[in-house]
Every structure is written in C-alpha cells, then in structure tokens.
Amino acid sequence: MAGIQDPCPKWCVTEPEEPEGSRHIHRTQRTEVERYESGTHASITTRGGSFGTDEIVVHAWHRTADSNSVQADLYVPAGDAPRLAGVFEALSYVSPDQIRELAAGIRQAGAEMTGAEAEAEPEAGA
Numbered sequence: 001m002a003g004i005q006d007p008c009p010k011w012c013v014t015e016p017e018e019p020e021g022s023r024h025i026h027r028t029q030r031t032e033v034e035r036y037e038s039g040t041h042a043s044i045t046t047r048g049g050s051f052g053t054d055e056i057v058v059h060a061w062h063r064t065a066d067s068n069s070v071q072a073d074l075y076v077p078a079g080d081a082p083r084l085a086g087v088f089e090a091l092s093y094v095s096p097d098q099i100r101e102l103a104a105g106i107r108q109a110g111a112e113m114t115g116a117e118a119e120a121e122p123e124a125g126a
C-alpha cells in the first residue's frame with residue numbers, strides 16, 4: 001500500500017526495520033525495560049503512536065518459570081500520558097505482591113462490570 005499518508009510530525013522517528021510498502025505509523029522513540037530473575041522474565045515497552053488517534057501504547061509481557069507467557073497491551077489517549085506516567089511512578093513505591101493484588105482487583109472489577117469470567121492469573125514466581 002501507499003507509504004506516508006501525512007507529513008511526519010516532529011516527534012515521528014524512523015523505523016529502520018519497517019518493511020517496504022507497509023503502512024507508515026507515526027511513532028515516538030520507544031522506551032523498553034526488561035528484568036530477568038529466578039526464571040522470570042518481564043518486558044515492558046512504551047511509546048507514542050498515531051494509530052488513527054494519537055495514543056501512548058504500553059506493551060507488557062512476562063513469563064515465570066512455571067507459567068506460559070502473558071501479554072497485555074494498553075492504549076491510552078496521548079493527553080492522558082501524565083496520568084499514565086503517574087500510575088507507573090506510584091507502582092515503583094509498592095511491592096510486587098501489592099502490584100499483583102492490584103492486578104487481581106482490576107480483573108475482578110472488570111469481570112463484575114462486564115459479566116465476563118475473570119481470567120485466572122498464572123501462578124507467579126517469587
């Protein structure tokens with residue numbers, strides 16, 4: 001298909017690995033963090049992108065020694081970036097167990113509100 005639909009905004013960075021002829025998506029620089037510990041591997045990346053609307057996307061992935069990999073993506077309007085960053089900063093001040101407690105609470109709330117079954121959290125390693 002056609003390449004760039006609109007001129008790139010100032011914040012758009014070039015994707016060297018972007019295949020020829022693929023649809024161009026304006027993206028900011030990517031930030032990535034990873035952690036390996038005791039058989040557990042987690043990776044979280046975030047960047048801004050223009051996916052129809054300007055959004056911040058967070059790609060999260062983790063695998064423990066005794067679970068399959070779990071992946072989750074979150075898209076937040078670019079105007080909410082300061083609030084999203086505030087949530088991540090607050091997470092840095094609580095323990096991993098407390099973060100898992102929050103994740104369970106989010107799953108439970110979503111299940112209650114949508115009537116869907118809460119997805120079971122795979123057993124997390126230490």
Ligand SMILES: [Zn+2]
Nearest residue numbers: 008012025026
């Ligand atoms: Zn662009």
